[in-house]
Amino acid sequence: MDAAVTAMPEPTALADREETGRQAFFDTLLSRQSAWPLTGPGPSDAELDLIFDAALRAPDHGRLSPWRFVCIRGEARSELAEVLVDIAAAREPEKPRSAHEHRRQRAFAAPVIVALGAAVAPRAGIPEMEQLLSVGAATMNMLNAIHALGYGGFWATGADAYDPLLQSALDFEPTDRLLGFLFIGTPKSQERSALRPPRANHVREWFGRTSI
Numbered sequence: 001m002d003a004a005v006t007a008m009p010e011p012t013a014l015a016d017r018e019e020t021g022r023q024a025f026f027d028t029l030l031s032r033q034s035a036w037p038l039t040g041p042g043p044s045d046a047e048l049d050l051i052f053d054a055a056l057r058a059p060d061h062g063r064l065s066p067w068r069f070v071c072i073r074g075e076a077r078s079e080l081a082e083v084l085v086d087i088a089a090a091r092e093p094e095k096p097r098s099a100h101e102h103r104r105q106r107a108f109a110a111p112v113i114v115a116l117g118a119a120v121a122p123r124a125g126i127p128e129m130e131q132l133l134s135v136g137a138a139t140m141n142m143l144n145a146i147h148a149l150g151y152g153g154f155w156a157t158g159a160d161a162y163d164p165l166l167q168s169a170l171d172f173e174p175t176d177r178l179l180g181f182l183f184i185g186t187p188k189s190q191e192r193s194a195l196r197p198p199r200a201n202h203v204r205e206w207f208g209r210t211s212i
């Protein structure tokens with residue numbers, strides 16, 4: 001008999017393998033949690049490609065591709081640290097510059113930082129909110145990909161993230177919206193956080209109109 005034919009797995013073995021793969025997928029999906037603090041190592045170039053490819057699978061009404069991600073790592077983080085202090089000092093000029101120095105730590109809080117941008121385009125039938133949601137969905141895909149690769153991720157915003165000066169320092173278009181930063185690295189601790197709330201608190205079924 002042909003060797004290739006004898007090597008074919010039994011249908012039940014194939015089904016078992018598919019079931020194992022499905023289980024592994026859900027184990028990963030359901031065990032994700034945000035990780036903070038983070039340290040090195042961060043994802044490699046090839047791993048970052050996977051993370052961004054996962055982002056680009058997000059749903060996107062009208063195929064507007066609103067996703068704009070800016071990856072900041074290595075030495076560029078020193079410049080980001082400088083920018084963070086500069087913009088905080090410009091926002092609160094009454095305070096001495098030294099009062100903002102602690103912001104530098106943010107730039108070194110993870111080996112890789114991704115600025116999450118949305119290029120919002122005016123389109124009939126596709127409100128801005130949907131375009132922002134698409135970037136949110138892309139970010140969620142990245143968080144899952146980061147977790148699947150064995151790293152930790154944390155999505156953070158704050159006053160700096162919404163400061164137009166930061167947006168322009170990172171070379172976003174003036175019409176883009178900055179939706180925060182995704183910190184990526186290795187979790188310093190493997191501790192589990194609190195459990196999720198019960199599903200029943202968040203999900204209900206609708207059986208049709210009750211008041212007709």
Ligand SMILES: Cc1cc2nc3c(=O)[nH]c(=O)nc-3n(C[C@H](O)[C@H](O)[C@H](O)COP(=O)(O)O)c2cc1C
Nearest residue numbers: 032033034035136153154155156157158179180193
């Ligand atoms: C859009 C957005 C912005 C966030 N900004 C912050 C933030 O600035 N600081 C913070 O501590 N958590 C922030 N979070 C929450 C954390 O990213 C994280 O979701 C939270 O700590 C809960 O962790 P979990 O993802 O394991 O449930 C933000 C979450 C989202 C979705």
